[in-house]
Each structure stands twice: as C-alpha cells, then as structure tokens.
Amino acid sequence: MALAKVRWGMIGCGDVTEVKSGPAFQRVPKSELVAVMRRTGNLAEDYAKRHGVRKWYDDADALINDPEVDAVYIATPPSSHKVYTIKAAKAGKPVYVEKPMALNFAECNEMIAACKVAKVPLYVAYYRRAQPKFLKIKELLENNVIGDVRFVSTTQYQKAAEDVLNKQNPPWRTQPELSGGGLFFDLGCHTLDILGFLLGSIKDVQGFASNQAGYYHAEDIVTGTYQFESGVHGVGSWCFSAYEDVDTNEIIGSKGKITFSTFGHNPVMLTTSCKTEQWEFPAIQHVHQPLVERIVADLTTGSDQTPSTGVTGARTNWAMDELVKNNKKLQK
Structure with missing residues (x-):
C-alpha cells in the first residue's frame, strides 16, 4: 500500500549523514526524518537537535519498532547492515541501506531474501544512479x-x-x-x-x-x-x-x-x-537527494522506478x- 508520506528513521549518525544524506530526507516532498539512532545517546540527541529531528534513540530496535517510523535508513558500517535490514524487514518497513550493501555477496542475498519474505522493498545508497x-x-x-x-x-x-x-x-x-x-x-x-x-x-x-x-x-x-x-x-x-x-x-x-x-x-x-x-x-550538496526523491516517489505512488535496489547492490x-x-x- 502506498504511503501518504514517508517518515524515516535513521540508524547511525556518522559523517555521511551530516550533509550527504541526512538533510535530503527533510528536503524531499512527502518525506520527513522523524527519528535518529546512535549507540551513544548524547550524540544521537545532539544530531537530532541540530537537524530538527523530533526523536532520538540509543537502541536500534526501539527506532525500528517506533510506529511513527515508516521506513528505515541504515547508515552504519557494513558489518551491521544485514542484521538491521532483517530486523526492519520483519517489522514490515522498507529499507534504504548504505553502500557497500553488506560485508559480502552471501550477506546481500540474505538481506534480499528477508525483504522478499516480508514483502518490503530494499534500496541501496548507490546515489550516482539518479544524478x-x-x-x-x-x-x-x-x-x-x-x-x-x-x-x-x-x-x-x-x-x-x-x-x-x-x-x-x-x-x-x-x-x-x-x-x-x-x-x-x-x-x-x-x-x-x-x-x-x-x-x-x-x-x-x-x-x-x-x-x-x-x-x-x-x-x-x-x-x-x-x-x-x-x-x-x-x-x-x-x-x-x-x-x-x-x-x-x-x-x-x-x-x-x-x-x-x-x-x-x-x-x-x-x-x-x-x-x-x-x-x-x-556539485550536489546533498548527494543522496536525487535517489531519495525516486525512493519516496515509489513508496508514495506504488511505482517501481528506483534504479538502485538490493539486487543491483548485491551484484x-x-x-x-x-x-x-x-x-x-x-x-x-
């Protein structure tokens, strides 16, 4: 079912999210970054305050299961991409995961399978495909x-x-x-x-x-x-x-x-x-923005036009x- 608006939860608040990706979720129509998570709570709180995000967590499960979070952006190192993707999929939430998609091809396939079973889309942050x-x-x-x-x-x-x-x-x-x-x-x-x-x-x-x-x-x-x-x-x-x-x-x-x-x-x-x-x-200031626009369009219209998916990321x-x-x- 198409969403009226995509409310994003973001796991990880590292450097890539400061300019490249995080602000894009706030600038795209019908999109909002509503929650962020970092294991060090005070850093998550600081990020939320600086970027105008309403909620912050120091526990990924809490963010994933927040009923106000419609989709999850995973901005952690690849070692945790698989576990967070599978958890988000089981919660019934679309996933946008940083590149590289996982530690190896085998993990990518596990992520694809989990999202297929849950019937949720899986996108990978190879944002150049939309620039x-x-x-x-x-x-x-x-x-x-x-x-x-x-x-x-x-x-x-x-x-x-x-x-x-x-x-x-x-x-x-x-x-x-x-x-x-x-x-x-x-x-x-x-x-x-x-x-x-x-x-x-x-x-x-x-x-x-x-x-x-x-x-x-x-x-x-x-x-x-x-x-x-x-x-x-x-x-x-x-x-x-x-x-x-x-x-x-x-x-x-x-x-x-x-x-x-x-x-x-x-x-x-x-x-x-x-x-x-x-x-x-x-130069594009928020380099993820063109791809995020495509993802949000898919999630709000039910289309399937985003060029960077779990299948392409796994390849x-x-x-x-x-x-x-x-x-x-x-x-x-």
Missing part, C-alpha cells in the same frame, strides 16, 4: 553517440590519507571485519556500481588484490578485468598508496569515447572523429568479492 551527470552519460550511450561500446577502462589511485596511517586507531573503512575489505570496498564500489548501471551487469570477473604499503591489513591495490552481460569488456586499477590522486573512466566505442570521473566534478567529455563536446554539472558486492578473492585466500 544528472550519470544520467547524461547513460543518455549518450543509449543514443549510440559512440557507436557500439567495446570496453571501459578505469584508473583510480590516491595518496594514503592521514587517518589510514594511524595503526593504533585505524578507520573502520580499512578493517575488513567492519567494511568487508579495504578502501576498495568503500570507494571502488561506486565505480563498479555505476558501470553496472551504464553498461549492464558484470557477468565474469578476474582480479588480483594485495597489500603493498602495509599501512593496514586489508588490500590497498586491486586490479582486474571483467566482462558485462552485454559483451562489453572492462579493465580497472585501484591503488590507495600512490603519489597523487587520479580518477578517470573511459568508455570506448566504435565511433568515439566518453571520459568522466566517478568522484570529481570535471566535465563529462565526448570525443569522436568529428567533434569534442563536454557537459558540466554543478556490485559479488564483483568486488571476485576481484579480491585471491587476497582473501592468502589471508586465511
């Missing part, structure tokens, strides 16, 4: 402006951030038991997911992952090749201990190429033998698992 920049790229591909797509190349590397050098108190993103892997799971997932959106699902993967710099235990470099169901080939390199930051994707076709970044704000470039064009897109986890599985075997 104008990436919709423009999809439009160019669908209009065949570069002809038949042959392959896609991804090169993403960056300097080691200061926080990952802290071996006494490492960030959760570099702890596989919390994140599923290293920074590749936190960042590389965005690129793999948007490529799945643009080119179709990845069906075959071969990869290598290792730890070169030794700053933490998880992999810090991943390289691989993959083939999409469409027949398009792909090659990717991700390194998180390089000397500079680079973020480039190129989709190559029989008549031209499209060049774009996953995280940066440089223009989308179209290059053919006849011309070069570019499109600029302003991204599967691809990552395949790319790093050689390193997982070495760690055992």
Whole structure:
C-alpha cells in the first residue's frame, strides 16, 4: 500500500549523514526524518537537535519498532547492515541501506531474501544512479553517440590519507571485519556500481588484490578485468598508496569515447572523429537527494522506478568479492 508520506528513521549518525544524506530526507516532498539512532545517546540527541529531528534513540530496535517510523535508513558500517535490514524487514518497513550493501555477496542475498519474505522493498545508497551527470552519460550511450561500446577502462589511485596511517586507531573503512575489505570496498564500489548501471551487469570477473604499503591489513591495490552481460569488456586499477590522486573512466566505442570521473566534478567529455563536446554539472550538496526523491516517489505512488535496489547492490558486492578473492585466500 502506498504511503501518504514517508517518515524515516535513521540508524547511525556518522559523517555521511551530516550533509550527504541526512538533510535530503527533510528536503524531499512527502518525506520527513522523524527519528535518529546512535549507540551513544548524547550524540544521537545532539544530531537530532541540530537537524530538527523530533526523536532520538540509543537502541536500534526501539527506532525500528517506533510506529511513527515508516521506513528505515541504515547508515552504519557494513558489518551491521544485514542484521538491521532483517530486523526492519520483519517489522514490515522498507529499507534504504548504505553502500557497500553488506560485508559480502552471501550477506546481500540474505538481506534480499528477508525483504522478499516480508514483502518490503530494499534500496541501496548507490546515489550516482539518479544524478544528472550519470544520467547524461547513460543518455549518450543509449543514443549510440559512440557507436557500439567495446570496453571501459578505469584508473583510480590516491595518496594514503592521514587517518589510514594511524595503526593504533585505524578507520573502520580499512578493517575488513567492519567494511568487508579495504578502501576498495568503500570507494571502488561506486565505480563498479555505476558501470553496472551504464553498461549492464558484470557477468565474469578476474582480479588480483594485495597489500603493498602495509599501512593496514586489508588490500590497498586491486586490479582486474571483467566482462558485462552485454559483451562489453572492462579493465580497472585501484591503488590507495600512490603519489597523487587520479580518477578517470573511459568508455570506448566504435565511433568515439566518453571520459568522466566517478568522484570529481570535471566535465563529462565526448570525443569522436568529428567533434569534442563536454557537459558540466554543478556539485550536489546533498548527494543522496536525487535517489531519495525516486525512493519516496515509489513508496508514495506504488511505482517501481528506483534504479538502485538490493539486487543491483548485491551484484556490485559479488564483483568486488571476485576481484579480491585471491587476497582473501592468502589471508586465511
């Protein structure tokens, strides 16, 4: 049954919720963030007061079972995504879960199954699928402006951030038991997911992952090749201990190429033998907002148009698992 208005409960009040996601629930029509939860109660209370949220909790079960909460947004590290998703599903509430969807593909499937049994939708926060920049790229591909797509190349590397050098108190993103892997799971997932959106699902993967710099235990470099169901080939390199930051994707076709970044704000470039064009897109303050708009529209109209679901999110986890599985075997 369609909701008149979506009243959200949010589990987790970390950095991602301050600007990227939290305010979006208040700005979308027919949507309201009514409750937040953090295990440290005074921090949950502080977040609620600063963001104009009526309720706060230090217990996730209390938020999930609050009768004024219609849907649950899970903004915790991946290690708790499965348990909270299953609890929300059993409470009969739609779920919007942060990316990566879970620690691994097997957990994703458990989440999908629980939501299917409960007959509630499951959405994953791969918000680029709804942003104008990436919709423009999809439009160019669908209009065949570069002809038949042959392959896609991804090169993403960056300097080691200061926080990952802290071996006494490492960030959760570099702890596989919390994140599923290293920074590749936190960042590389965005690129793999948007490529799945643009080119179709990845069906075959071969990869290598290792730890070169030794700053933490998880992999810090991943390289691989993959083939999409469409027949398009792909090659990717991700390194998180390089000397500079680079973020480039190129989709190559029989008549031209499209060049774009996953995280940066440089223009989308179209290059053919006849011309070069570019499109600029302003930075979006609340990056989740376009996707939240689609989710709210689905929940209030009964439609099924949201492009990022449990099924698509699980495919991204599967691809990552395949790319790093050689390193997982070495760690055992």
